[in-house]
Amino acid sequence: MLSGKTVNLLLFLLVFLFLFWIFTVPLPSHVRPAQIIGPPQRIVSANLRSDEVLLSLVNRERLIAVSHLSLDPSLSNVAEEAKKIPHKVKVDPEMIYGLKPDLVVVGEGSSPDAINQLRALGIAVFKTTRFDSLADIQKAILDLGKAVGEEKNAEALVSTAQRRLRRVGERVGRAQRRPLVLYYSTGGYSGGRGTVVDDVIRAASGRNLAAEKGINGYKKLSLEALVMDGPEVILLGERSEREKLLYQEVLSHSGLKQVKAVREKRVYAIPSRYLVTSSHYIVEGAERLARLLHPALFSGDPES
Amino acid sequence: MDRLQLRWLLFLLLLLGVSVGLTTAKGIVVIPLKDIGSIFFSQLPWLSSHVDPRMEAIVLHIRLPRVLVAALVGGGLGLSGAVMQALFRNGLADPGILGVSSGGALGAVIALSFGFASEHIFFLPGMAFLGSLAAVSLVYLLASQRGAMPLSVLLLSGLAVSALLSALTSLLLSLTRNLFLLRETLFWLMGGLEGRGWEHLRIIAIPVCVASLLLLAFSRELNILISSGEESARTLGIHTKRLTQILLVLTSLITGAVVSVSGVIGFVGLVVPHVMRLILGPDHRVLLQGSFIGGAIFLVWSDYFTRTLFPLEEVRLGIVTSFVGVPFFLYLLHRERRSLGW
Numbered sequence: 001m002l003s004g005k006t007v008n009l010l011l012f013l014l015v016f017l018f019l020f021w022i023f024t025v026p027l028p029s030h031v032r033p034a035q036i037i038g039p040p041q042r043i044v045s046a047n048l049r050s051d052e053v054l055l056s057l058v059n060r061e062r063l064i065a066v067s068h069l070s071l072d073p074s075l076s077n078v079a080e081e082a083k084k085i086p087h088k089v090k091v092d093p094e095m096i097y098g099l100k101p102d103l104v105v106v107g108e109g110s111s112p113d114a115i116n117q118l119r120a121l122g123i124a125v126f127k128t129t130r131f132d133s134l135a136d137i138q139k140a141i142l143d144l145g146k147a148v149g150e151e152k153n154a155e156a157l158v159s160t161a162q163r164r165l166r167r168v169g170e171r172v173g174r175a176q177r178r179p180l181v182l183y184y185s186t187g188g189y190s191g192g193r194g195t196v197v198d199d200v201i202r203a204a205s206g207r208n209l210a211a212e213k214g215i216n217g218y219k220k221l222s223l224e225a226l227v228m229d230g231p232e233v234i235l236l237g238e239r240s241e242r243e244k245l246l247y248q249e250v251l252s253h254s255g256l257k258q259v260k261a262v263r264e265k266r267v268y269a270i271p272s273r274y275l276v277t278s279s280h281y282i283v284e285g286a287e288r289l290a291r292l293l294h295p296a297l298f299s300g301d302p303e304s
Numbered sequence: 305m306d307r308l309q310l311r312w313l314l315f316l317l318l319l320l321g322v323s324v325g326l327t328t329a330k331g332i333v334v335i336p337l338k339d340i341g342s343i344f345f346s347q348l349p350w351l352s353s354h355v356d357p358r359m360e361a362i363v364l365h366i367r368l369p370r371v372l373v374a375a376l377v378g379g380g381l382g383l384s385g386a387v388m389q390a391l392f393r394n395g396l397a398d399p400g401i402l403g404v405s406s407g408g409a410l411g412a413v414i415a416l417s418f419g420f421a422s423e424h425i426f427f428l429p430g431m432a433f434l435g436s437l438a439a440v441s442l443v444y445l446l447a448s449q450r451g452a453m454p455l456s457v458l459l460l461s462g463l464a465v466s467a468l469l470s471a472l473t474s475l476l477l478s479l480t481r482n483l484f485l486l487r488e489t490l491f492w493l494m495g496g497l498e499g500r501g502w503e504h505l506r507i508i509a510i511p512v513c514v515a516s517l518l519l520l521a522f523s524r525e526l527n528i529l530i531s532s533g534e535e536s537a538r539t540l541g542i543h544t545k546r547l548t549q550i551l552l553v554l555t556s557l558i559t560g561a562v563v564s565v566s567g568v569i570g571f572v573g574l575v576v577p578h579v580m581r582l583i584l585g586p587d588h589r590v591l592l593q594g595s596f597i598g599g600a601i602f603l604v605w606s607d608y609f610t611r612t613l614f615p616l617e618e619v620r621l622g623i624v625t626s627f628v629g630v631p632f633f634l635y636l637l638h639r640e641r642r643s644l645g646w
Contacts, residue, residue, distance in 0.1 A: 098333035109484025113499030
């Protein structure tokens with residue numbers, strides 16, 4: 001008969017059965033991934049930076065998916081090539097598993113639970129490491145090359161990058177002085193010691209204002225600091241309409257009129273994707289910055 | 305309680321079962337209905353399935369546990385919300401008002417900043433749960449006075465501790481060099497169930513189910529509390545301080561366990577009890593069960609929309625529940641004003 005007691009009894013029974021069931025249902029338990037003979041043939045890259053590297057490392061047929069961010073031209077250095085890859089993903093176990101990959105490459109900062117779940121289902125997941133310097137980027141390219149069985153290509157990619165950086169170094173080595181550079185991104189962040197931007201500025205023979213102030217990592221810098229420290233060059237990332245506005249703002253801000261960089265109109269914008277990438281495309285950022293910092297040393301060169 | 309209410313409860317239970325079934329059957333990867341049927345039936349020991357084992361893995365090991373976790377999380381929050389609202393005699397009470405959510409968040413941020421949350425699957429929920437426990441203990445300590453635990457002091461302590469822990473969490477985040485940690489934490493704070501599997505289900509099932517069943521035993525006391533107030537309850541022989549303590553322990557256990565696995569999901573504990581009150585009435589002998597089941601249904605569907613509506617964007621679960629919760633909350637406010645004649 002329908003009464004409170006029977007309903008509660010029913011609920012109690014259901015809960016009991018539920019608990020019993022979920023503790024006795026067989027789990028997949030870390031399935032050992034099927035031994036792959038040879039290098040992975042169905043690679044899913046779920047992270048923009050590994051997209052960029054992998055598109056230069058492996059044959060396109062082996063790359064079945066890239067991250068959805070790779071299509072965004074303001075962020076990605078491979079927006080055109082990414083269009084040709086059949087699938088776009090984010091780090092979602094169901095989405096990725098459904099593509100039947102034999103290797104998934106994720107970036108740092110991906111959901112640990114998602115990574116665990118993929119591994120529990122027997123999918124090999126390669127997690128890229130932190131990129132805090134140009135050396136880190138190079139090591140990461142080599143590691144990724146090993147993971148996908150393309151060590152030779154990775155070494156070639158790295159040596160090309162190193163060659164380009166050396167050429168930049170040779171040019172700017174002749175510079176009389178190294179200008180004080182402030183890198184400023186939207187939100188007021190600058191990159192101090194231990195960041196890729198710091199390495200790029202030094203590679204272009206500049207002095208990083210944030211590093212000289214003793215800042216580690218990406219931190220906010222106040223406008224007041226800007227005025228007091230007087231950078232000679234202000235470097236902005238040019239990514240979107242918002243950043244173009246920042247550019248105008250910096251040039252016209254009354255408080256900044258006295259800053260040397262503003263007075264001498266040495267406020268430059270470089271597409272952000274060359275400055276905050278963690279792939280070999282970072283070299284492009286170094287080359288462009290070098291030209292901007294030391295135009296005299298590059299005059300006579302054809303415009304890139 | 306009458307027959308109608310009981311029938312409603314059974315109907316809601318059925319609705320929950322159907323919801324779980326539907327949301328497990330559908331998702332980003334399209335799996336034909338007859339394969340779903342096969343997979344389901346092959347769970348019976350004497351039948352086997354001829355379905356691609358990958359599809360089986362998606363349904364049984366990716367979707368099903370996630371949906372079940374959503375049900376437990378939603379149910380736990382709904383039930384805790386109903387109990388809190390009765391305990392504080394306030395329709396605005398929410399499971400997180402005593403610092404459980406902020407404690408869990410702080411625990412989670414600390415866990416995430418260690419960097420190996422993905423190597424040890426229980427580290428993150430474990431730290432989050434410890435954070436919740438610590439927060440509630442602190443609130444309890446602050447509010448305990450000789451012989452009584454006045455609700456107003458409890459509420460204020462809860463507010464103060466929540467504010468303090470949120471500030472500490474923000475401080476930790478602002479000091480970090482690691483931009484990825486910021487992003488990961490932010491996403492965790494907004495709630496989400498990606499990658500939640502059988503392990504997560506198992507760690508929260510016992511605390512949530514057992515504590516919820518225990519709470520059901522107090523429905524009579526809650527009815528008295530809410531209709532006559534604390535004084536009358538005491539004259540009727542209810543040991544109000546003890547009752548408050550027990551209820552707080554049980555709801556904190558549930559909410560702490562739930563937050564440790566799903567992050568902070570707002571509005572479920574606030575909105576679901578009100579909706580269930582509209583359907584089932586204020587009698588806690590049915591309202592408590594109804595709030596659990598209603599909360600479960602709500603979150604199962606919210607999670608479903610999170611996964612399917614914008615598959616490539618990061619639409620967090622807490623955002624979806626807020627989008628539903630806020631308009632409803634405003635509607636409640638509007639009704640309150642009307643009844644007060646404003």
